[in-house]
Amino acid sequence: MLPTVRRRSVLAGSVALAGTALVPVARAAQAPRARLILDNDYSGDPDGLFQLAHHLLSPSVTISLILGSHIHPNDFMDRSTRQADHAATIAGELAALLGVTPPPILAGRNSAPPPGTPPEPTPAVTRIIAEARRSDSRLPLYYCAGAGLTDLAEALRLAPDIGRRITLVWIGGMEWPDLLLGVPPRTDAEYNLTIDSAAVETLFNASDVTIWQVPRNVYRQLTIGMAELENALAQAGRAGAFLLDALQQVRARFPDRLGETYILGDSPLVTLTALQTPYEPDSASSDYVVRPTPKLGPDGRYLPDPTGRPMRVYRTIDTRLTFTDLFAKLRAAAHT
Template identity: 65%
Template sequence: MRTLPSRRSALAGSLAALLLAGTARGETRPRQRVILDNDFSGDPDGLFQLAHHLLSPSVEIPFIVGSHIHVHDFLDGSTTQADNAVERVQALMATLPGTRRPDVIAGRNSAPEPGTAPEATPAARRIVAEAMRDDTKLPLFYCAGAGLTELAQALRLEPRISDRLTLAWIGGMEYRDLLSGVPERHDREYNLTIDLAAAQTVFNDARVPIWQVPRNVYRQMIVSDAELKTRLKPTGALGDFLLAQVSRVKSLLPTLGETYILGDSPLVTLTALQTPFEPDSASSAYVERPTPRLDADGRYQNNPSGRPMRVYTTIDTRLTFDDMFAKFAAASA
């Protein structure tokens, strides 16, 4: 339904008054709630995204979920990946004294067997409880930078939460018609394969709105080693911690060259860095289309009757990285 011009003007005027009032007090008020779910013991791009979110006052973070990756993954070959993710989050937050410290919950340490009944894990129960809150009007985003195990469990336990949150997901294969000159890939995308059955639950069976950043788009989030060192070295304990995480991966894979992909950072762009008026991720391009079904290989099957979803085609890297490094510098001042 379109907003009538007079109504739109009134809303804009009210929002402007609120923004000016907050600015006069030196405050930025939360405009969204974001649940953060990532494989923090795996690829350190999630730790950059986490620190950036923690330093972004426009979002309220009810809690953080530490999730698993692949069994025997070279980045964490243990059987306690979710527990290790929680420890990594706590270590990061220790470098940010005075910054808010949301609860951190371990998800499952591995994906459940496909077809098994949903389990009311602590993380799944907390997701349901947050989505079903009726004491706040702040919209809820579920920001996932890895697999979708815990969200899928929560959706199966309580399907009504589909109508009460939006999933922003870093994951999934490319869409052939949206490649824009990028060569097509045929291998399955990493985050998708962490728990394919969970992704199928979210895409095929649930109603939850999806804002997807597929592989060819999150790979746009490239920074050079030289930039990372130059921008992070002056930021003290936080910068030292993040550089150490990247160095660990580089030591395991010395053929990675002189760049790194901070592929989870769009989760901040799409939530904390929305426009001031008529809030949206206006500087990042997307197309809206019916949500496809995922087949047994994780490939998209046309589903013309699927609910509308967003597929992002570009992310505003300037806004994302300039804001991130500026906030890291301010936190160390």
């Protein structure tokens, strides 16, 4: 009979005998590796609520500020004139259901400023500027935006110096024709771009913010079957019920149009920040190209600018990593 061999597990140094089950070991506390400002239309498409829940449950990032932002006037998702206020309220409700003490939650502007309006130092804008100018942290600052860019653009108009301190991760913008691999480009304007196209022009054309862009054809890769989604949310306690209800309210408006899937299009904000690689942290599991930041035309099309600062345009998102991590964290939160 061969002697029993003792093998040291890679799981936090636990020891197990060959052929026997490993004893579960609690994970070590995760120190944050980045600071985040989250900016999304939490009273709009519920994909932003999944992004928020996922970020709040991700220990590798510290969230400095959550901003509720507006969508289009009279949008069917929220026809009120207080969209940003509603978004901030809903974000707080979700954090409470998750059992998480959130960072400050503020409402941004409830609509895009009229053309020619001077920038206004609203509480949200003032807080963005203060976070970008912090000198007591060496953690990189990511501005994670899943809708329009009104409040960030206002902050940059008031304080252009903060641009070099921020990496914008933005879900939005039209397809890049040369990155579609033979698929004809769409010609209609992209939703998040049109929330406040002047703000997007400020970011592309008149700032030095580093941009990581997830354009429309790429965020649509975050398509998931409703059967899988409903099954996962059924195991996620009160927060899961909240998320499922938000989805069902939208789907009930289009009972004959949405089919068997939904797009969690804001989830790449988590993939590209909280789920970076362990060594040499980066979003290495998602494919991107680096190119000069173009100028943005009034119609949202890209105007090449060879002198533009480098930006990333993502071509794929690691959906397996994104969805499995989201559902595992939601299940764990429901049982703590």
